[in-house]
Amino acid sequence: MNIIVCIKRVADTSEAEIVIQRGGQGLEEEDFAWGINEWDNFAVEAAVQLKEQHGGVVTAMTLGGEDDEEVLRRALAMGCDEAVHLCDEAFAGADAWGIAKALAAAVRGRSYDLLLCGAVSGDAGGGQVGGFLAGLLDLPLVALATCLEVGSGNGGTGGVARVRHEVESGLERVVEVDLPAVVTVQTGINEPRYVSIRGIRKVAGAEVQVLDGAALGLQAAELGSAGARVRLEELFLPPRGEGAEVLEGSDEEIVQRLVEMLHQRGGL
Amino acid sequence: MRTIMAIVEVVDETALELAHAARSLGEVHLTAAVFGAEDAGCAELARYFDRVVNFPLSPGAVFDAEHAAAALTPWLAAEQPFLILLSHTNNGLDLAPLLAARLDLPMLADCLELGLRDEQLTAVRTLYAGKVHARVVADAKGGALATLRPGAFDGDEAIDRGGRIETAAVPPGPPARRRLLETVAAEAGSVDITQAEILVAVGRGIEEQENLEIVQSLAAALDAEVACTRPIVDKNWLPKSRQVGTSGQSVSPKVYLAIGVSGSFQHLGGVKGKPFLVAINQDAAAPIFAVADVGVVGDLFDLVPLLEEKIRARKG
Ligand SMILES: Cc1cc2nc3c(=O)[nH]c(=O)nc-3n(C[C@H](O)[C@H](O)[C@H](O)COP(=O)(O)OP(=O)(O)OC[C@H]3O[C@@H](n4cnc5c(N)ncnc54)[C@H](O)[C@@H]3O)c2cc1C
Ligand SMILES: Cc1cc2nc3c(=O)[nH]c(=O)nc-3n(C[C@H](O)[C@H](O)[C@H](O)COP(=O)(O)OP(=O)(O)OC[C@H]3O[C@@H](n4cnc5c(N)ncnc54)[C@H](O)[C@@H]3O)c2cc1C
Numbered sequence: 001m002n003i004i005v006c007i008k009r010v011a012d013t014s015e016a017e018i019v020i021q022r023g024g025q026g027l028e029e030e031d032f033a034w035g036i037n038e039w040d041n042f043a044v045e046a047a048v049q050l051k052e053q054h055g056g057v058v059t060a061m062t063l064g065g066e067d068d069e070e071v072l073r074r075a076l077a078m079g080c081d082e083a084v085h086l087c088d089e090a091f092a093g094a095d096a097w098g099i100a101k102a103l104a105a106a107v108r109g110r111s112y113d114l115l116l117c118g119a120v121s122g123d124a125g126g127g128q129v130g131g132f133l134a135g136l137l138d139l140p141l142v143a144l145a146t147c148l149e150v151g152s153g154n155g156g157t158g159g160v161a162r163v164r165h166e167v168e169s170g171l172e173r174v175v176e177v178d179l180p181a182v183v184t185v186q187t188g189i190n191e192p193r194y195v196s197i198r199g200i201r202k203v204a205g206a207e208v209q210v211l212d213g214a215a216l217g218l219q220a221a222e223l224g225s226a227g228a229r230v231r232l233e234e235l236f237l238p239p240r241g242e243g244a245e246v247l248e249g250s251d252e253e254i255v256q257r258l259v260e261m262l263h264q265r266g267g268l
Numbered sequence: 269m270r271t272i273m274a275i276v277e278v279v280d281e282t283a284l285e286l287a288h289a290a291r292s293l294g295e296v297h298l299t300a301a302v303f304g305a306e307d308a309g310c311a312e313l314a315r316y317f318d319r320v321v322n323f324p325l326s327p328g329a330v331f332d333a334e335h336a337a338a339a340l341t342p343w344l345a346a347e348q349p350f351l352i353l354l355s356h357t358n359n360g361l362d363l364a365p366l367l368a369a370r371l372d373l374p375m376l377a378d379c380l381e382l383g384l385r386d387e388q389l390t391a392v393r394t395l396y397a398g399k400v401h402a403r404v405v406a407d408a409k410g411g412a413l414a415t416l417r418p419g420a421f422d423g424d425e426a427i428d429r430g431g432r433i434e435t436a437a438v439p440p441g442p443p444a445r446r447r448l449l450e451t452v453a454a455e456a457g458s459v460d461i462t463q464a465e466i467l468v469a470v471g472r473g474i475e476e477q478e479n480l481e482i483v484q485s486l487a488a489a490l491d492a493e494v495a496c497t498r499p500i501v502d503k504n505w506l507p508k509s510r511q512v513g514t515s516g517q518s519v520s521p522k523v524y525l526a527i528g529v530s531g532s533f534q535h536l537g538g539v540k541g542k543p544f545l546v547a548i549n550q551d552a553a554a555p556i557f558a559v560a561d562v563g564v565v566g567d568l569f570d571l572v573p574l575l576e577e578k579i580r581a582r583k584g
Contacts, residue, residue, distance in 0.1 A: 013396045014472075014530055018553060020400070027400065096365075097374070119361065124395055126377030127356075128365040135369020140334055140445035143362035164452065166358050166515050168277070174449040181445070184361075186515075188502035229374035233403040235395070238555070244547060244563030251574055254564055258546065259578045261562060265544040266465075266522050268490070268579065 001056035001150060003047040005116040006103055006133075007040040007075060009068040010123040024234035036071045039118025043185040045192040046148055047116055048079035054150060056113075057081045061106060063091060063099050069208060076206050077199040078192070088212035093225025096124070100132030101227070105216040107137065112180055113159060119144050119184040130184035140177050144186045150179070269297050270350040274317070275340065275363070276302040277331050279309040282355040282416075284423035287316040289416055290353060291424060293384045299349070301340065301436075303331045314431035316424050323436045333362035334446040339438045341370045349411065351389065356415040358515070368413045374406040376414040382421075389414065397532050398555035417533060418514075454516075457509020459493060466492035466523045469512060470500060471535075473528015473549065473568055477505045482569070483527060486576040489583070495519065497535050512538040528568050531556025548572070 011032035019028035036044070047058045060075035062068050063086035072083035086102050094102070107115060115137070117130035127143075134141035147164035159179040164172050166186060177183075213223045221227060247254045262268050272293070274286035283300065290298050300317040302309065304325030313320045323339050325331075344352060344367070352371075354364045356378040368375035376382075379391040380401070389408040392401055406412050461467060468487040474480060480494075487494045494510060501511045512519055513535045520541030527548045529535060536559060539545070547560035548568050557563045564571060 011396070013399055014554075015551065018396070018399050096377070100369070122397065125397070126375075126393075127361045128368075128375060128377050131361070131363075131365025132369045135366050141362065141366050142446060143333070144358055162449070165362075167362075167451075168358055170454040170515065170517070172452045172454075174452060176447045176449055178445040187498065191504075230376060230404050230406045233390070233405050235400055235402050237553075238394075238398060238401045238558065241558055244545075244557045244560035246552075246557070246563045246565060251566065251570055254566070255571060255574045255578050258562070258564065258575060259582055261544075262490075262523065262546070262579075263582070268582065 001050055001054035001114070002110075002112045003050060003056065003058045003114045003116060004107055004110065004112045005040070005043050005047045005058060005060050005075070005080070006118075006129065007044060007060055007062050007071050008037045008118070008121050009034055009062065009064055009071040010037045010121055012122070018237065020235050020237065024236060025232060027235065034067070034070075036074055037118050037121045037123075039120060039122075039185055039187055040071075041192045042187055042189050043116040043118050044075050044078050044080065045190045046145075046185055047114070048193075049190060050114070050148070050150060051079070051081075059084060059110070059112075061103060062086065063094070063102050072208055073200055073203055073206075074195055076203040077195050083206070083208040085208050085210045086212075086216070087210050088223065090213050090220060090223040090226075093228060094223070095228040095230040096126050096128040097132060097229050098222070098224060098227045100129050100136060101222060102213070102216055102218060103129070104133055104136040105218055106211060107133070113150070114161065114180065115139065115182045117182065117184045119186045127184070130182050134182040137182070140181045141184075142175060142177055142181065143184045145183050146172060146186050146189050148183060148185075148189065269295055271297045271299065271347070272351045272353060273299045273301055273344065273347065273349040275336070275352065275354045276300045276313065277355070277357070277359045279305060279312055281423050282357065282418050283313060284316060285416060285418065285421040286353045286355065287424035289382050289421045290351070293351075293382065296350075300431075301343070303336060304329065310433045314433055315426055315428045317431045318429055320431050320433045321436050322433065323438060330448070330451070331359060332446075332448060333359055333366070334444060336363055337366045337370065338441050338444070339436070340367060343436060344371055351408065351411070352413040354413070354415045356417050360415050364413060364415045371411070371413070373411050373413045374408070376404060376406055376412065379414050379416050380420045382414060382416065394533075397530055399553055419533070419537065455508060457507050459509060461493045461495050461510055461512070462517055462519050464493035464495075464519070465521050466490050466525075467495045467512075467519060467521045468492045468525045468527065469495040469497070469529055470527050471497040471529030472499045474500070477503070479569070480505060482572045482576070486572050486579075489576045489579045490525075492523075492525070497529055497532075514538060526556055526560070527572060529556055530554050531559060
């Protein structure tokens, strides 16, 4: 059971102030806390659990700048066996399509039964890369997996997986899918293991394979912003619209007002 | 005239949103491709679309993205529409990127607004769960595909367009690589938050499972039920039956108190019927404040116990 899991390093901005750079092409990133995309953490755990049950090799793969290597180290600490870093200055400005094309080029020629992605990313969150990969590699796709079991499978020579996944109206479906397949992982599918600093230190010496555009056989016109089909024109702060009436004052005063409002609105 | 194809999973409000978004792009000829619709469903769509193409499903079959992609790819390749529209739903996540890749089209995902500038398709989409918006553009000369966030567009008004209804001939393809085994309904929980008049919804701001107690105790003081966001269920801190959102319950209480909830569209998608919405969040830029009636910017660990105290005092 060989598995490739695609992971992305994203900024957690839930506590950060958002400042858009002049020109609207980027954000001030000093205050951001970075880490593995939430969905990808579940995907790595799913991959490692399958390996623990069935044996095989799990390869973590990311496309990104030099700092992004940290998510690969984290994945190794969680139990991935190999790490591949698609890193090239020419990748800058890549859209989801460009990212998927580069990942597909790196995946081709490897032996795998499952290609796992997160369902969406916490930053751009288009939920496209997994589906693009399935299309580019001509593999079946199951999106939003909440349970993943494999029957058999050895190095891309057949076998099936049983996948439960979310569809509409709170329903889930169980499907059987031929391997190799692309599965995108939804949060809650498992309980990702804790990664200690010691665990990360242990894999500090592990090799990370670095591949650039040339190694992937990609032309300059296909890379980064040159190959992007979707271009960013401008970032802006969302219009506040009507917005909430924000209560001001001391906690005491605010809470007193709130109690009155709740009373008036039938909340008491 | 430009042709636009809307891929419709079921005949509901999202289909009318696709129609409305398409019509907002100017004079267009609008087709709905639908799967296994009954006659009545096709007739309903024909009021909004100029053409309805029904892809039959074998008896007992349901909409399935893998099947839909197989049926739609050759059909769309032959029709060559200017634009293909889908909803950014779970089925949309399963189908749209696959379709875009197979048809080799640029894709704009999860759009809140859609526009046309010459041969370019423009869209507004969100980054960082709604804290930032981005205006993006794709070259649509050779066609394009976009998915629209449910609820972000108005539904089209019922002008009877008397659309032509057709049944698609689907040639038998190779055996499906993905097969449906069963459909599983959400487990019924011991509580039914959909019936509650007051809900106290807790999000990841609560930080630790032990801390849930302050929210539970506030709910008790309000005679309310506790609801939550998905991450709380993912951590097994509360049962799935208490999760509000597109992959949880739809609720329509009178009062909704959101505590440490950022206000993702997937969460708010489950909050119906315009309740009196109060948000407590320490981040003044949290998207929840854009939709709340009343906001309190502050630390929930100070505010929640104080609120409970005042409520109990008032009740005497
Ligand atoms: C400030 C900012 C500016 C941006 N500017 C542009 C722009 O100009 N044009 C544009 O098109 N996009 C832009 N983006 C979007 C960015 O390029 C996206 O990250 C990219 O398009 C991937 O799509 P996604 O995040 O929607 O991935 P999704 O499709 O939501 O990701 C799903 C899964 O795909 C996999 N995956 C995604 N990315 C990677 C990766 N790098 N390496 C390995 N696996 C991965 C992971 O498994 C992930 O869970 C911008 C984003 C930000 C935050
Ligand atoms: C296909 C799909 C379906 C989904 N379905 C659902 C769904 O049904 N329901 C759902 O909820 N989500 C769903 N999600 C997940 C959704 O995208 C968000 O990730 C989730 O709603 C975020 O939950 P949250 O608001 O609790 O967490 P966060 O976004 O992390 O927000 C936590 C908030 O707490 C605030 N906070 C932190 N500490 C404090 C403090 N001390 N005092 C006050 N405030 C504080 C922070 O400022 C932040 O705004 C779905 C996602 C996908 C991709």
